Amino acid sequence: MLSVRALAARERREFADLLDDLSPQQWQSATLCSGWNVRDVVAHTIAYLGQTRLGLTASMLAARGRVDRLNDRALRPYAGPDELRALMRSGADPSGAGALYGCRVELIECLIHQQDIRRPLGLPRTISADAVRTSLTFARVSPVIGGARRIRGLRFIATDLDWSAGRGLEVHGPGEALLLAMTGRVDAVTTELYGAGLAELCRR
Structure with missing residues (x-):
């Protein structure tokens, strides 16, 4: 790595x-x-x-x-x-x-x-798993990004890499989509996510 x-x-x-x-x-x-x-x-x-x-x-x-x-x-x-x-x-x-x-x-x-x-x-790319995983972990604890506030009471589970965090209703999806949701861009990735916690995530 x-x-x-x-x-x-x-x-x-x-x-x-x-x-x-x-x-x-x-x-x-x-x-x-x-x-x-x-x-x-x-x-x-x-x-x-x-x-x-x-x-x-x-x-x-x-x-x-x-x-x-x-x-x-x-x-x-x-x-x-x-x-x-x-x-x-x-x-x-x-x-x-x-x-x-x-x-x-x-x-x-x-x-x-x-x-x-x-x-x-409309210019997609493949992001390395290491970069996404490291960013997810940092976004969750950074006071400026506010990831912890956005996923409080929810459990995020990546479907394309070994990463999960939080407790509560589950939200599943690709690591990139979880990262964008955690950084306040949930509207852009709603169709890529699923789970019992998705409605609450969108409400926030």
Whole structure:
């Protein structure tokens, strides 16, 4: 198994490969992130490259602890796709905020946001089981992602890899779909999930 750092670096390089093939129209397309187009999601994903823990703390304080406000402020007016592509590729090795929690921040950031773009554009891919498993485990305990809150009283069981977590009514599905549900994108994966706990998950 690759280290988390290696998984994160690979994920960002694959993200950069995706961007290389997008048309100008696709850069303006909607994503799974409400109100954000592809350009916005990419800008967000590279916004914290090189930012120190102290700098991130200061930004969080300035945003009064609101992650949505912090993210909106981080959408710098980049020159355009060419600059974003270059930054995505040059920032492959986890650094700054992306290196927090043993590089798990960069891994899940790049994995989730790549799917935010790929799914609406109809550009599926095969994600490594190690990357999905590591991201699922981190999403469940990360206070920023809030996975624990979303699956409280439910048991998530992956059908395509050896992973399960939680107690209560069961929700089954592919690891990627469980991860997207855990990170607040349940509407995009409802048809991929099943189990006695699905109705409660959707209600939340």
